[in-house]
Structures are given as structure tokens and as C-alpha cells.
Amino acid sequence: QQQVKQSPQSLIVQKGGISIINCAYENTAFDYFPWYQQFPGKGPALLIAIRPDVSEKKEGRFTISFNKSAKQFSLHIMDSQPGDSATYFCAASMQRGGGNKLTFGTGTQLKVEL
Amino acid sequence: DVKVTQSSRYLVKRTGEKVFLECVQDMDHENMFWYRQDPGLGLRLIYFSYDVKMKEKGDIPEGYSVSREKKERFSLILESASTNQTSMYLCASSSPGRAYNEQFFGPGTRLTVL
DSSP: SSSSSOSSEEEEEETTOOOOEEEEEEOOTTTTTEEEEEESSSSOOEEEEEOTTTSEEEEOOOOOOOOTTTTTEEESSOOOOOGGGGEEEEEOSSSSSSTTOOHHHHHHEEEEEE | OOOEEEEEEEEEETTOOEEEEEEEEESSSSSSEEEEEEETEEEEEEEEESSSSEEEOOOOOOTTTEEEEETTTTEEEEESSSSSGEEEEEEEEOOOOGGGGEEEOOOOOOEEEE
């Protein structure tokens, strides 16, 4: 059972463009929604995260948009750069009762072309 | 700088062999996790541990076992390796109360079972 659905599986964006990755979740008990970034040969690392009491969070060129009623959230990368080429995973977690576990989406391989 | 290390980056084993994957963290984290990463399937949780000698099954525990004799070390064991266990294996650790249940990942072990 896929509790967090992520799309697209792969994405090619021109340098300077906007990259958008979408996720949808099913379990309304989730209350943490992080995004992880993974470069080739490395493990994933936390990029940005949001709680469901806000609709948007921005850190530099990275923005999470959150729609609680639709149970959807998305990552926007503004002014995409070749250095942003990586695999991105959305995830969901529970502050209490979940044991610090993360449920990950299936990942999006982003390539930013010159 | 926080660090999670995994014993091997690449490993090739034969079908039926017993395989040990080792993970060590230097952050004094209570929680440790083993995932496997496959294209199109994302990160799937195999086992996790909240404390020394404690372990709990994740989403795909079949064919695997774990051992945690010391706080800093978490081992994944394939009792009898099979070709469908060819994958990238990622270890992670976290601490209760960490913002967004952030997990810190090792670089991964790419296991090939022939």
C-alpha cells in the first residue's frame, strides 16, 4: 500500500526554469512533511519540511506548498540550476505515535539542463 | 559533523550466502533504520530499532533480520541471499524529538546477488 504517492518519476528542466514535484498522502495522522534530496553516490539528506498548520514554506529557491484538504503537497524549485540535479523524495511522518518513522514517496529524478 | 557509515559501498554475493551489512553512527542516536532503495519504488523500510537489542519490522522484513548489540551499530542480515535482494541498502539514524523526525543517512551499500 503506497501511502505517499509522488509524481513525476523523472523531470527535465532548463536552467532557470521552475521544477515542480507533487505528492499526495492518505493517512490524515501524518503531521510532518519533509523533502529529502539525494545526489548520486550519497544518502538522502533533509532539504526542507513543513507542518500542516501552514500552507507554504520557503527556504531560498525551495518552496513547499501544502493543501491539507486535498492531502497534497509539492516542492517548487525556482531558478533551477544544474547543481539541483538529484533525486528528490517526499515523505510523511507523525510527531507522536509513529516512532520517528518516515514514509517515503517513490522519488523524482530531476535533471536541470544548461 | 554528523556521520553514518556503512561497511561497504559495493558488495557482490552468491545466491544462498549469508550477508552482513554493517552500519555505524557517531551521533549517539537512539533510533536506527534500514531501507532498501529500488528505482520506481523509492525507499522502503526493512527494519528499525529504538534502542539496543530492540527491533521492529518495517514494511518489507521478509528475508532479512537485524542485530543491535551496541547503540552505535545496527546490522542487517540476509540469512540466505537471493537475486531479488539485489538492491541499494541505506542505513539511517535519528534522535527522538528531532525536528521533523529528521533522519541522517549513510552513503548506501549496493548489493548484487548473483
